[in-house]
Amino acid sequence: MSIIGGGKLGRTLGRLWHTQNSFTLFDILNRSASSAQQASAFIGAGTATASYADLRPADVYLLSVSDDQIAACCAALAAAGKLQSGTIVFHCSGALSSLALQAAIEHGAAVASIHPIRSFADPQQVAEHFAGTWCGSEGDDDALAVLGPAFSAIGGHLVPIQREQKTLYHAAAVFASNYLVTLIDVAQQVYAAAGIPPELALKLIEPLLSESAANAFRLGPATALTGPIARGDVTTVARQQRALQQHQPHLAELYRQFAELTTSLAARKQNNKP
The missing domain is CATH 1.10.1040 (N-(1-d-carboxylethyl)-l-norvaline Dehydrogenase; domain 2)
Known part of the structure; x- marks a missing residue:
């Protein structure tokens, strides 16, 4: 796995999966080399990478960037030749569906969105207490077949949602x-x-x-x-x-x-x- 966007959510999930040996973390690409290095240090694994071209081919890519950057980051990943049939690309946005990963779909990748329903303001605290977190999930069967067990391994409970109802789903979270x-x-x-x-x-x-x-x-x-x-x-x-x-x-x-x-x-x- 490689992570695009090693912010609070990305580094939290990366640390949990590294601890549980769910994924082997290859690379972390962030806005700056220093922030990518900080994410790697927090996770305890992964190599800070400077560009999409420098990313090693991975089976799974997590795009843990802001909602308005998901489509662009996915397109950049595809343009760098990192996607093919069998690759999995997913994001954790509550507001956007997996259709935001259109560039990955066009290159034959399996896509999903899995939204942990909690705040990630304090990655250390969340990493210690993630077990029991509910996660709204939708996407391709091939992607969910891999990501479902990975989230279960760190204590996540996946709740299937309809792709076309993702906006209403997120509106409920905003109310709550x-x-x-x-x-x-x-x-x-x-x-x-x-x-x-x-x-x-x-x-x-x-x-x-x-x-x-x-x-x-x-x-x-x-x-x-x-x-x-x-x-x-x-x-x-x-x-x-x-x-x-x-x-x-x-x-x-x-x-x-x-x-x-x-x-x-x-x-x-x-x-x-x-």
Whole structure:
């Protein structure tokens, strides 16, 4: 295997596979020689390489580059004559499908996308706790036949997804991860408008969010729902809407939209009652 893009994700997976002897790592090609060398040092294997032409022929290529560079890197790999029938090329983007590897497909390679559903902000921490990570996967059977066991060997659990639904799949992850962080920021803003210092607001938010999330995962979202809408307290909801309109008008519409969605969720909660 060779890795194009030895950033946080590439070096984490490279280290895990090297430790488990899943792949023999040949080369690492990154934006700079120093960053490729750093990746090699973290992984404990692999040779820092300066160009696509210098890459040794490999059976598997991981393109762990940013989404907007995947197609271009794949095309460069193909132009360098590194791809042929039987070669496997894959990426780990959550937003793009394996069709982003069109240049590899045209050269007879098998392609796939496998998206580990977690943050790679701290490669050391992720490498130590990767086991149990769910990974959305799609692609050619020949590619998945090799990559599936490789991810299983490091504790990954592959979830088959439809190639044509990859964008919706990733939108769900954005709701669960990115927008949750935004929602915390929104709650912090509203607490601040009520006179509570931002750092203290986070302390108030943490138990509410943690307990609500734990209940939702344990009981299901509908059963776990609490609060004024779940109680049918429309007066409180209307009063909060008016207060936001007065003090935080840029958040009032967001509150209204969440109230509509939560009303639908509360109805499901009522329907689930025996």
